[in-house]
Amino acid sequence: AQSVSQHNHHVILSEAASLELGCNYSYGGTVNLFWYVQYPGQHLQLLLKYFSGDPLVKGIKGFEAEFIKSKFSFNLRKPSVQWSDTAEYFCAVNAGYGGSQGNLIFGKGTKLSVKP
Amino acid sequence: DAMVIQNPRYQVTQFGKPVTLSCSQTLNHNVMYWYQQKSSQAPKLLFHYYDKDFNNEADTPDNFQSRRPNTSFCFLDIRSPGLGDAAMYLCATSSPKQGLRNNEQFFGPGTRLTVL
Numbered sequence: 740a741q742s743v744s745q746h747n748h749h750v751i752l753s754e755a756a757s758l759e760l761g762c763n764y765s766y767g768g769t770v771n772l773f774w775y776v777q778y779p780g781q782h783l784q785l786l787l788k789y790f791s792g793d794p795l796v797k798g799i800k801g802f803e804a805e806f807i808k809s810k811f812s813f814n815l816r817k818p819s820v821q822w823s824d825t826a827e828y829f830c831a832v833n834a835g836y837g838g839s840q841g842n843l844i845f846g847k848g849t850k851l852s853v854k855p
Numbered sequence: 856d857a858m859v860i861q862n863p864r865y866q867v868t869q870f871g872k873p874v875t876l877s878c879s880q881t882l883n884h885n886v887m888y889w890y891q892q893k894s895s896q897a898p899k900l901l902f903h904y905y906d907k908d909f910n911n912e913a914d915t916p917d918n919f920q921s922r923r924p925n926t927s928f929c930f931l932d933i934r935s936p937g938l939g940d941a942a943m944y945l946c947a948t949s950s951p952k953q954g955l956r957n958n959e960q961f962f963g964p965g966t967r968l969t970v971l
Contacts, residue, residue, distance in 0.1 A: 742896070773959075782859070783898075783945065783962040829897070842912075843960060845897035 741766045745846035752820055753854045760849050762804075762830035771833040772813040773843065774804055778826045785816050786828070789813065800824070809815040841850045859963035861946050865971045868936050869938070876931040876966045879948030886927040888960065889921060890945040898945055902930060905951070933968075941970045 746761040787798025
């Protein structure tokens with residue numbers, strides 16, 4: 740079965756520190772990959788997505804992610820975090836087909852706390 | 856603003872007492888999803904509607920049902936809630952113009968269900 744692993748449960752950083760959140764998935768075929776963010780008290784919203792083409796994708800608010808097929812990874816990065824980046828981050832993969840092709844498999848999420 | 860709305864935001868029910876959660880959308884999207892998210896776990900897809908076609912995940916308990924009377928509304932019915940059904944329930948929508956696998960899902964704020 741497909742699965743998504745996020746290595747860090749809780750990450751604590753100071754402002755201006757660099758961020759990298761790990762995400763690995765298990766599926767050998769074509770995948771579409773997503774990072775969603777959930778700010779405190781708000782709903783899940785899309786941060787960025789990868790479908791094809793350039794494996795380095797840029798999203799909103801200065802985030803980027805790199806798809807490395809050989810490593811089954813889609814790590815999220817930001818060079819310099821801000822206090823407002825405090826949120827929970829979810830990696831998700833869509834590898835379904837037929838009636839399941841819209842289904843997202845989520846990781847357990849990583850909570851990011853940024854200290855001012 | 857176009858959005859996904861979930862009511863109520865918090866729902867308390869008693870063990871075994873049927874409960875219905877509501878989701879509405881102003882995005883005019885064809886597909887509506889229901890996810891269950893337990894504490895510190897990944898959101899897990901329960902089922903989705905593609906227009907009027909209902910697609911149930913294989914491991915969704917029979918206790919969970921759904922109705923979609925029109926494009927805008929979708930309901931989650933829990934026939935006999937158990938203590939293990941306490942969770943956040945997320946509704947999401949997408950529009951399959953580019954194929955289901957390529958689509959961003961738009962999430963509502965969720966309904967937190969407590970079972971006493």
